[in-house]
Amino acid sequence: MSIGNSPEDERPFEGVPQEEARPSIGHTLKQARLAAGLTVDDVSAATRVRIVIVHAIEADDFAPCGGDVYARGHIRTLAKAVHLDPDPLLEQYDADHGGRPAPTPAAPMFEAERIRPERRGPNWTAAMVAAIVAVVGFVAFTAFKGGTDGGGSEQQVAEGGAPEQSTSPSPSAATRKPADPKPDPTESAIAAAPRDKVTVQVAAVDRPSWISAKDHNGRLLFDGLLKEGDSKTFQDSSKVNLVLGDAGAIELHVNGKKIEDDFQPGAVERLTYTKGDPQVG
The missing domain is CATH 1.10.260.40 (lambda repressor-like DNA-binding domains)
Incomplete structure (x- = not known):
């Protein structure tokens, strides 16, 4: 009669997990x-x-x-x-948690146009039309004036006097008008960013995002949630440090220029911009 362990004693204990959780x-x-x-x-x-x-x-x-x-x-x-x-x-x-979250649908086209009206450039066509109208008007005025004055105008020229023409706008002055147009009042203030500073504008285009911004000394400029459609502008003498909680929801302008980086939805990005930016990338 064997007094050793029976085959039943060699079975694994019940209730002991085979793999750790x-x-x-x-x-x-x-x-x-x-x-x-x-x-x-x-x-x-x-x-x-x-x-x-x-x-x-x-x-x-x-x-x-x-x-x-x-x-x-x-x-x-x-x-x-x-x-x-x-x-x-x-x-x-x-x-x-039920699978990967579905991507946020893109904003409708009319919504995108409503958010970005300030990026339109000056209306050069309207300015040129105005200049042409001014030139045509000046030519017509000169021809009319010459026909009514007759020979008297020649006498005024001989005596050195031509007061009518001296007060009239010249064609060169009229054509110079569109060369220096006034800035569009809807132009974003960031387009006039000073060159001796770094200016960064952050806008939440189609959904909110948490952002944080610090100056070159590490002083906190902003830390919080930027709501959809809102924007913040930060300026420093040399450097602005950014942290974007959802970089795919953010549109950036640095020193008056749009940053075209392809940020992914949900990606956390840590960025630094200086007076020389935007650089390549």
């Missing part, structure tokens, strides 16, 4: 931060993500982010800061 997003980010020897303050300073949001995400509380688009952007930013690949974490977030 996948760690949560917040736990993964926190462990990576600790492994990198970083504090929450270090991560917040490096990413411009507020400390309270970093704490909330590490606790798997994404409500303070303000929505799925912002949550995904913060996860991507924090993952890069602690040297993690953000794609698996984003896939895990999408799986836990």
